[in-house]
Amino acid sequence: MAGTLSLHCIHPGGGAFVVDAGRPNLRALGIARGGAADPLARADANRLLGRATTATCLELTLTGGRWLFSGQGQIVLTGADFGWRLNGQPADTYSVVFLDGDYLLSGSQARHGLRGYLAINGNWDLPSAQGSVEEGLPGIPPIQKGWNVRIPWEREAAYRLDLPVPAPTTSSPLRVFPGPEWDTLPADWQRHLLQTSFRVARDSNRQGIRLESTSGHLPAPLPAAQRSLLSSPVLPGTVQLTPSGPILLGPTAQTVGGYPRVLVLATVEDHSQAFQTGLSASLAFQLVTTTP
Known part of the structure; x- marks a missing residue:
């Protein structure tokens, strides 16, 4: 058939x-x-x-x-x-x-x-x-x-109904590994990234998720040498720390960037969860140091 x-x-x-x-x-x-x-x-x-x-x-x-x-x-x-x-x-x-x-x-x-x-x-x-x-x-x-x-x-697929419908996206923290520039961040910025609940900005898209801090207190600005670096390779799932806040890069993001690469999503499950999170909803990060 x-x-x-x-x-x-x-x-x-x-x-x-x-x-x-x-x-x-x-x-x-x-x-x-x-x-x-x-x-x-x-x-x-x-x-x-x-x-x-x-x-x-x-x-x-x-x-x-x-x-x-x-x-x-x-x-x-x-x-x-x-x-x-x-x-x-x-x-x-x-x-x-x-x-x-x-x-x-x-x-x-x-x-x-x-x-x-x-x-x-x-x-x-x-x-x-x-x-x-x-x-x-x-x-x-x-x-x-x-x-x-x-x-x-040319080939009809067999009727199947054996995949469970996933539960709605949860608010559990996204698991992340330290990025290449993580160790260069001041301790207060490291704490801020791991202890803050971020809001998904409405101008987020397939290029990246812009994250807005819900905290009323931000760490001191990074030194100029850390705010902008020589352009380096970046991958989808990388979190870059820009002057306007963190950006979680998506599938159509640029291939190089000049901002600190501070975190990287740990698994494809975390990537899927992040990009199913609704606009204005919250995201948080949980650092893992070993492969899940």
Whole structure:
């Protein structure tokens, strides 16, 4: 059995991105790695369809938007709870949904989490650059109203409902390792980073999460020599200490930076939790000195 499912964007919601494995081997050329902001939710969606965990899918941010399906195929929805509805009826999440005909998928503002994932069985017919269909390089348009893609498939995935729906994002501290410049920080700044609850700023995005201190007292400014350094390599999951506060770098962050790299997320679970934390919600760090 084979078929084709087409997807048409009526409204991209708070932000829609095609994500895949990204371009991890091109950082030396200044090209961001990319990939999913929540790798675990993306992997769950693809796993249910029997696809590679990094296979192409949609990442939706803040609100689900409105999408029109036409044809025949299979989809999976994971990640943030957007109150998804198919043709006005509640849509199943974390399970394979078979479509045959025309369907309107709509999602509201996230009830829990921040980013949702839509995986569709088959091969996404999209332009590619440097081994990835993610935007960021010439020739790959961003998703906006009117964007569409055809997804032909040859193998139907077995119906599965064996992945538990994760609990809503918790407020447990993010586990972090010391960054390259951690030992150069004054002790009061080290204490501040580990004992403060930070607020996720509203201008956060896939490039990075800007963290605002909820403490009324800040340590003395860093010496000039520490506030700005020679540009050095940075990776997604790095916490840089900038003059305006810490920034937790995301999948489309720059490849080098000139601010102190003070902390690094310890696990992919911590990365997923961080990038599912809602705007204006709180994040905190817990230092670990050995691999979990």
